[in-house]
Amino acid sequence: MNLTEIFCQDRAVDSLQRAFAAGKVPHALIFAGPPGVGKFTAAKCWAELLLCASPIKKDNAFIHCGKCPSCMAFESGSHPDFHHIYKELLRFSRDTENRKRTPIDLPIDVVREFVLEKVSIKPNLSASKVFVISESERLNTASQNALLKVLEEPPGRSFIILLCTKLDNLLPTTKSRCQIIQFGSLSDEKIIAHLVAGGINREQAKFWAGFTEGSIGQAELFSQxxxxxxxxxxxxxxxxxxxxxxxxxxxxxxxxxxxxxxxxxxxxxxxxxxxxxxxxxxxxxxxxxxxxxxxxxxxxxxxxxxxxxxxxxxxxxxxxxxxxxxxxxxxxxxxxxxxxxxxxxxxxxxxxxxxxxxxxxxxxxxxx
Structure with a gap:
């Protein structure tokens, strides 16, 4: 999948495309919106484009080439310069005591070990590095404060994307260092059509569309x-x-x-x-x-x-x-x-x- 194929988020995709075309890609972004509306999928597509060695322009939009070593590694899920950060990474910490903990928020130990320590290391395969931080609304105050410097001036060509469902949970100092891209809820009609095409009967599809309030990801998940x-x-x-x-x-x-x-x-x-x-x-x-x-x-x-x-x-x-x-x-x-x-x-x-x-x-x- 490429950025142009993101489902029903044209305004968000257009903002990213304009920034890429102008050569003014923000180093720190917040993808804000309800859960299940495509923020993580968009972040992955955006990351693949940023890491691609030879982006191509097709129908007035930029997409990754799909053929360079970077794209091949990304598609296989093994790109060394793409880092998905989530709170459960704590179980892979060097610290044995950290591995025993069950995180509720996104702790500073994860931020230090998996972001701050890696962001300054030279990229392995691409010219850039991309960090996608899921559930950034769970970043506690200490974690957000630790990120401030890299959000303002990421080392080298590093890009950081915060995925957030509750902007109010982020500190003003965090938000001021990022460009916010809004992702909206989908219409019931779009969700119903998508679920019906996937084999869900129309009555159930109509219910899930209303119950999830425009979240296609949640609707798909519940229906499965x-x-x-x-x-x-x-x-x-x-x-x-x-x-x-x-x-x-x-x-x-x-x-x-x-x-x-x-x-x-x-x-x-x-x-x-x-x-x-x-x-x-x-x-x-x-x-x-x-x-x-x-x-x-x-x-x-x-x-x-x-x-x-x-x-x-x-x-x-x-x-x-x-x-x-x-x-x-x-x-x-x-x-x-x-x-x-x-x-x-x-x-x-x-x-x-x-x-x-x-x-x-x-x-x-x-x-x-």
């Missing part, structure tokens, strides 16, 4: 999970619509055991992601189900004719709209977001879901 996450979400929504206080503990246990099965499936699809992160992602997917169906119930209560995510379970949405007024829906959505924050903090998820479900039966709310 086994057992079927679509069937699981339908069961979860149905149980929620019929939820009684006496069912809360059993429902919480079902969520925990079902999420464990999804975790195993997700591990196969994302082998480079830590198990702790995958556990959090699957648990937060259930929280997202509750948030989306409560949002639908709120719209129904307001007689809002806007998009309903759970259009395929309109009867369940109707039950929830009758049970909760709009203010109560808003309170419960906030409780769900609070649960998501607790999951990120690695609080016991079974207890969290018990508390959340008790809250959803009008018997109290989660407090920080």
């Amino acid at each position: 999970l086994e057992p079927s996450f679509y069937d699981i979400k339908k069961q979860a929504v149905r149980r929620f619509a019929d939820l009684k206080i006496t069912d809360a503990v059993d429902f919480a246990q079902w969520i925990s055991s079902t999420a464990s099965g999804l975790t195993e499936s997700l591990e196969k699809l994302r082998p480079d992601t830590s198990k702790s992160d995958i556990n959090r992602q699957t648990k937060k997917a259930f929280v997202q189900i509750f948030v989306s169906v409560l949002s639908d119930a709120m719209r129904a209560g307001l007689a809002d004719n806007g998009k309903i995510v759970h259009f395929d379970q309109a009867d369940c949405v109707g039950k929830l709209a009758q049970r909760y007024d709009c203010r109560r829906c808003a309170d419960l959505i906030e409780a769900c977001f609070e649960t998501g924050r607790f999951i990120d903090a690695s609080v016991n998820e079974k207890l969290l879901f018990e508390h959340l479900l008790l809250s959803l039966t009008n018997s109290g709310t989660i407090r920080a």
Whole structure:
């Protein structure tokens, strides 16, 4: 794949193409946008173009040649001057104590060992070096401060690309040293067409487009999970619509055991992601189900004719709209977001879901 083939991110690609054509390529970039909209794919294509020995111009756009030693090495996944930086690299640290840790943020040890130590070393194959830092919103303050000098003046012809889903998590000093390229959410129609072309039936494709809020990567991922996450979400929504206080503990246990099965499936699809992160992602997917169906119930209560995510379970949405007024829906959505924050903090998820479900039966709310 080359840069011109990035799906539905024309504005971002045009910005990069103009910079390359003018010979004014920024040494530090932030690719900002929601998860699953093509930031990492674009970063890889951009890196391959920057590392290529003989870029070519085709249809008024620059692409890598695909034939030089640099391109051959890149395509084989073994280019010595391309460095993908992610928090799980900690398990490959020289420090044995670091290898025992399970990182939640992107620690300074990873930044020092895999960026700062390597950025000043002469390139091996190409004239440049490229560092792509995933989940840069997880860079803690110490990690960001350590990066400031190389972001402002990268040694030699080094390029650094930060992939970020939450710009507010980056320090002003970090953002001021980078050019920000915005990546947007995709339209439902684009995602539906893409999923249907990949063999997903239209009803499911329509649901995933709404549920993931324009994230084609997330929509693809959820649609590939086994057992079927679509069937699981339908069961979860149905149980929620019929939820009684006496069912809360059993429902919480079902969520925990079902999420464990999804975790195993997700591990196969994302082998480079830590198990702790995958556990959090699957648990937060259930929280997202509750948030989306409560949002639908709120719209129904307001007689809002806007998009309903759970259009395929309109009867369940109707039950929830009758049970909760709009203010109560808003309170419960906030409780769900609070649960998501607790999951990120690695609080016991079974207890969290018990508390959340008790809250959803009008018997109290989660407090920080």
